[in-house]
Amino acid sequence: MNEYEKLLLQNKSWVTEKIDQDENYFIHLAELQKPEFLWIGCSDSRVPANEVTNTEPGEIFVHRNIANLVVNTDLNMLSVLKYAVEVLKVKHIIVCGHYGCGGVKAAITNHHFGLLNKWLRNIKDVYRLHFNELDKYENVDEKTDALVEFNIIEQVNNLAKTSIVQNSWRNSEYPVLHGCVYGLKNGILKDLITIYKNSPMDLLYKFDFDSIIVE
Numbered sequence: 001m002n003e004y005e006k007l008l009l010q011n012k013s014w015v016t017e018k019i020d021q022d023e024n025y026f027i028h029l030a031e032l033q034k035p036e037f038l039w040i041g042c043s044d045s046r047v048p049a050n051e052v053t054n055t056e057p058g059e060i061f062v063h064r065n066i067a068n069l070v071v072n073t074d075l076n077m078l079s080v081l082k083y084a085v086e087v088l089k090v091k092h093i094i095v096c097g098h099y100g101c102g103g104v105k106a107a108i109t110n111h112h113f114g115l116l117n118k119w120l121r122n123i124k125d126v127y128r129l130h131f132n133e134l135d136k137y138e139n140v141d142e143k144t145d146a147l148v149e150f151n152i153i154e155q156v157n158n159l160a161k162t163s164i165v166q167n168s169w170r171n172s173e174y175p176v177l178h179g180c181v182y183g184l185k186n187g188i189l190k191d192l193i194t195i196y197k198n199s200p201m202d203l204l205y206k207f208d209f210d211s212i213i214v215e
């Protein structure tokens with residue numbers, strides 16, 4: 001049996017286990033998706049959204065990419081964000097990074113990673129914003145973890161800069177934006193930042209929806 005066949009087999013035993021606990025488990029699950037959270041996390045296999053938050057399928061809408069970035073030209077992320085905010089009407093958006101992030105660590109090297117260079121550039125740009133604080137670290141793992149935190153905070157701010165989030169804030173107090181960091185070594189989620197509708201933001205990034213130039 002290969003690895004893939006093993007996965008399919010594990011799926012069967014999971015189904016049996018769930019039905020043993022609640023015979024209507026999948027019937028209820030299939031009825032309606034009404035998650036209150038959008039999770040934007042790292043693709044790292046060790047940080048699965050449902051497991052680390054002890055939630056069930058149906059509770060969190062999930063988008064993951066390398067180093068949990070919110071890049072304002074990323075059609076994939078923007079599509080997920082738009083659907084989550086405007087259709088699912090999630091109340092909370094969580095950017096979750098993690099200490100020891102390989103993407104963040106790679107970004108502070110000078111290695112050439114081919115296509116990935118373009119993605120990691122976004123993290124290098126976050127480093128540049130905080131180089132005063134980051135340059136003082138001599139230990140690369142400590143420097144990585146400090147940049148992991150700065151990166152999460154930057155990505156939460158990037159969410160606040162999107163017209164999708166700002167448009168929702170015109171008529172609602174939601175979504176509330178959160179940033180937290182996951183500890184691979186202890187399993188703890190540490191809260192870093194919360195941005196509300198009325199939190200101060202750089203005015204340059206605030207859209208005036210009454211002056212639409214291009215729809």
Ligand code: CO
Pocket residue numbers: 042043044066067098100101102103104
């Ligand atoms: Co990572």
